Amino acid sequence: MAVTSIIDNYYPLFVLGIILVAVANVVRAKYFGRIKIQYPGSETVTISKGTTILEASRIAKIPHQSVCGGKGRCTTCRVKVISNQDSLPAPNTYEKRALDRIGLEENIRLACQLRPSSDLSIIPLVNSRNSLEKATNPKALSGKEKETAILFIDLRGFTKLSEKNLAYDVVYILNKYYSVCGKIIESNFGRLDKFIGDGIMAIFDSSEEIAENCKNAVKAASQISENMKSLNGQMKIEFSEDIRFGMGIHAGDTIVGLMGYGEKFSETAVGDNVNVASRLEELSKKYACELVISQYVAEKAKLNLDKFNSDLVEIRGRKENLKIFPIHNAAEINF
Numbered sequence: 207m208a209v210t211s212i213i214d215n216y217y218p219l220f221v222l223g224i225i226l227v228a229v230a231n232v233v234r235a236k237y238f239g240r241i242k243i244q245y246p247g248s249e250t251v252t253i254s255k256g257t258t259i260l261e262a263s264r265i266a267k268i269p270h271q272s273v274c275g276g277k278g279r280c281t282t283c284r285v286k287v288i289s290n291q292d293s294l295p296a297p298n299t300y301e302k303r304a305l306d307r308i309g310l311e312e313n314i315r316l317a318c319q320l321r322p323s324s325d326l327s328i329i330p331l332v333n334s335r336n337s338l339e340k341a342t343n344p345k346a347l348s349g350k351e352k353e354t355a356i357l358f359i360d361l362r363g364f365t366k367l368s369e370k371n372l373a374y375d376v377v378y379i380l381n382k383y384y385s386v387c388g389k390i391i392e393s394n395f396g397r398l399d400k401f402i403g404d405g406i407m408a409i410f411d412s413s414e415e416i417a418e419n420c421k422n423a424v425k426a427a428s429q430i431s432e433n434m435k436s437l438n439g440q441m442k443i444e445f446s447e448d449i450r451f452g453m454g455i456h457a458g459d460t461i462v463g464l465m466g467y468g469e470k471f472s473e474t475a476v477g478d479n480v481n482v483a484s485r486l487e488e489l490s491k492k493y494a495c496e497l498v499i500s501q502y503v504a505e506k507a508k509l510n511l512d513k514f515n516s517d518l519v520e521i522r523g524r525k526e527n528l529k530i531f532p533i534h535n536a537a538e539i540n541f
């Protein structure tokens with residue numbers, strides 16, 4: 207049979223075959239290649255296999271941090287996987303490099319790189335939308351003991367500053383200060399836990415190694431000191447104001463878990479060591495310095511503090527005095 211007559215005879219069958227394959231692919235993708243991602247609470251997003259968790263968040267318009275834009279170059283999109291961990295694909299090169307660098311737990315993955323092939327439950331960890339009623343997984347709510355480093359920051363003379371300036375100007379100044387501190391904390395693998403008026407609490411627990419967490423917390427404090435100086439230059443010009451601040455860092459066992467009620471719900475740390483970090487921040491007033499760190503933090507972070515004085519202070523509820531290092535200019539710390 208001539209080639210032209212074969213084409214003439216079977217052409218309709220070829221076309222029909224192509225259409226059937228295309229329809230089968232659509233049906234497979236729609237009904238059989240779909241998986242469910244469960245976010246804290248009842249929110250479930252259905253996606254095709256091969257979609258990243260970050261894309262799932264975007265599809266469902268769920269707020270999800272991604273400072274590097276999904277390129278695997280930060281860790282702000284990280285999520286805790288709380289079900290079906292055995293089904294997870296191995297991290298790709300980018301994800302492995304980022305996770306190895308900061309030593310995250312195995313069930314913490316980068317949302318922009320993770321393409322699950324079966325149903326998962328996850329909790330976004332950085333600045334995720336928080337809602338107590340949305341956290342249905344009892345494991346996530348029970349909390350667990352974990353060694354963390356805690357940084358407290360507080361503005362000095364805030365009452366005076368708010369008396370002298372119009373309310374909108376105070377909001378502007380505060381937001382500048384929050385933004386400087388927030389960016390630095392996140393770029394050093396910490397997470398903003400709370401804004402308490404003019405105060406900030408940050409938790410550094412991204413690494414399994416407390417030494418790494420302490421180092422990250424001190425680096426953040428040092429960079430905040432440096433950056434606040436340039437912010438001060440700007441504030442002097444715009445408002446004739448100097449923003450003064452004090453910081454305290456301590457580390458140790460804390461209970462980390464999802465806590466709150468209603469829409470006010472977040473993963474936070476509580477315990478005696480958190481109170482000590484807050485107390486060290488208060489002591490920075492007494493020592494008229496930028497930062498007070500505990501000896502434990504200094505040792506873990508392997509800081510060279512030869513040029514700084516130390517002191518012993520009483521901490522309420524503790525039998526022994528605590529050795530501290532008041533640091534006048536935190537930007538001068540050597541690592």
Ligand code: FES
Pocket residue numbers: 271272273274275276277278279280281282283284316317318319
């Ligand atoms: S968004 Fe930066 S690593 Fe995922």
